[in-house]
Amino acid sequence: MFRHTKLLQFNAKPEKPDALYARKLQELIGGAYGEMTVTMQYLFQGWNCRMEGKYKDLIMDTATEEIGHVEMLATMVARLLEGAPATVTADAVEDPVMAAMLGGMDVQQAIVGGGGALPADSNGVPWNGRYVVASGNLLADFRANVAAEAQGRLQTARLYNMTDDPGVKAMLQFNLARDTVHQKQWLAAIEELQADGLESDIAPTALFDEENQEHNNTIWRLSDGPDGAKGGWSSGDGGIEYLMEPEALGGPGTAPKPDPALFGTYTTAQDADDVAVAVGNERETPVADGSIETSFENGQWKNRVAGSSRAANSHDTKADAVTKGREMAQKRKVEHIVRNRDGKIGQRRGYGPDRPA
Template structure:
């Protein structure tokens, strides 16, 4: 059960309207790392969590807080759009809403949302449920959560530098602080999962004896960058070996003959020639 309280978690009052900034702020609502994403990510992680107690409670506490963050941002967007103030464009369009749209406001904020926020990013792209990570493995999920909060804080920090409005800045200062503590909590929860013996460094903790034992400790040097071998992990400290000249282990990635009903371009002669060349080379190597 969810219960709505008619008070914002933190105040969301701009000093003055700014429809252009309202357009930018949409990223923190419906972007890939916006508040809608972490809200739904944490909700589904909580609903999918099979362990009652501290981990599930932490997830659901944070999920519910993030719903409030969406509300704060939506309120701020609506207040930034209030009155849709005239700008220099108003010379050509006396109607203040039209002037604001022409001046850089997201037209859909006026046309679709009636002067309010949208479940979309700063380009107007609708929010997508594919953004969320909720796998049921808490180690994998908590790592994704820490990364999501890092990206969200990064975008909030960038938007903080794009406004001089003290009211907007005050709300973003609060959001920055919450993103900070959420990163800390997920990183701490990862360590607690390990301490509780539920997970270790690698997710999932399974199939280590089934994986290819020759390739679970090597980094392949496959770029022109020369410094990978100089890194600490390349000296065996983490059980990792740096391969300076790795060789391909598979053959040509030639696709099989297509289904004739699909009308793919195919040359039986050319493929046969290629096959014969391959067999000749293989025979030559065996003779050596």
Template sequence: MFRHTKLLQFEAKPEKPDAVYAHKLQELIGGAFGEMSVTMQYLFQGWNCRIEGKYKDLIMDTATEEIGHVEMLATMVARLLEGAPATATAAAVKDPVMAAMIGGMDVQQTIVAGGGALPADSNGTPWNGKYIVASGNLLADFRANVAAEAQGRLQTARLYNMTDDPGVKAMLQFNLARDTVHQKQWLAAIEELKADGLEDEIAPNALLDEEDQKHNNTIWHLSDGPDGAKGGWTTEAGIEYLMDPEPLGGPGTAPKPDPALYGTYAPLQDAKGTVKGKVKAAKTKSKKS
């Protein structure tokens, strides 16, 4: 059960309208790392969680908070669009500089949403459910959550420097703080999963004896220069850096296409120029004849 409280988690009042900034703020709503993404990511992680108790409660508490963040941002967008484009735009476009700026507003916020926010990013691309990660493995999911909060905080920080409006800045200061604590909580939860014996360093903690043991502790040096091998991962993590790795497979040649597909095809030749598969082709031809 979800219950809506008719108060925002934090105030969302700009000092003045700014239709262009409202367009930019859409990224924090419907972008790949926006609040819609973390909302749905955490909701599905919580609904799919097979452990009742602290982990599920943490996920669902955070998911429900993120719904409130979407509401805050949608409210801020609507207030930034107040008077635009009908009134504010008509007056502003008299100034050529302002006309160019207004040209950066999202017309769909007016035409489609009636002066409100959209479930889309700052380019108007609709939000996509493929943005979310909810695998059922808490270690893999919590690591994805850290990355999502880090990217979201990064984008919030960039947008923070794109406005001088004190009301917008105050809300973004709150959002920055929540992104900080969410990174902290997921990092701490990862360590607790290990301490509780539920997960280990590698996700998933399975098939470690089945995997190819020759290739689970090496980094292939595939870029110019020796700098990669100087990292702490070669000493602290004990990972070997292969400075001159050799390919382990043969040519990645696709097979002969179905004739009905009319794909351009030539049989593979070896180093001596001999056509491989010639005998087989001849046999096939003789069978047909």
């Protein structure tokens, strides 16, 4: 149940009307990072939260506050539009001052909103529910909330420097402060989720053994910029490896033969390419003797030197086997092949002298 109080959270009264600035303020109402977005984002996060207690209460307290922020901004927009041209457009444009106002204002505020705010951004684009992030995972949601509040505060700060009106500035000073504390609270809530043992650094805390172990600790240098590897993220304990010359791991990205009824352009000469795509790198590049293969056999993950009949070592988890297999391949300077449970090659990487380690 929601109960409305006929008082604004903070005063929203400009010193004088300004139709052009009223249009600009629409971004803080119905833009992608406006107050309507965080209102609905927090409401749905609260409704989707399956745990009663401190986290749900924090979300709902903030969601309800954001409803009040929409009301403040809508009130400010209506007051900024006071006296703006509505039914006398023809007469208005004869006055240079009024013509300038009309040229800068959002005419839909007059035509559709009757001189009031709209659920739209500063270009009149309607607010979209797709802006809302409410996944049910509190770590993922709280991180999205930090980003939303950061973008909202950034836009508020920019708009603050676009007006000299004392009344507008006073309201925006309040909004800036609330955006500040909301960033602080979501950051603190993220730390508390981890302290309570509900989440760790990565969201979600699942499927770590199933994910592709070869690629969960590397950054691919895929732009001309040479300095990415100089960041702290690629050094120290637990640092991420920066691949300076990564190579494509898949085959050609050719689409399959189209349905004849769709009349896509296609020739029979492409059939051979379709076969090449279907078989992928596994058949195109055979596994050489001496390479290290990680595979699932008889309930365990094992590393075997290709060409050998016996496994070099066995592990309970895929992650441990892949780590050991990579070490073996790096030491021998050979290729490391990781097979899926079905025996098909899932990943392969060379560690020869002409390849980046």
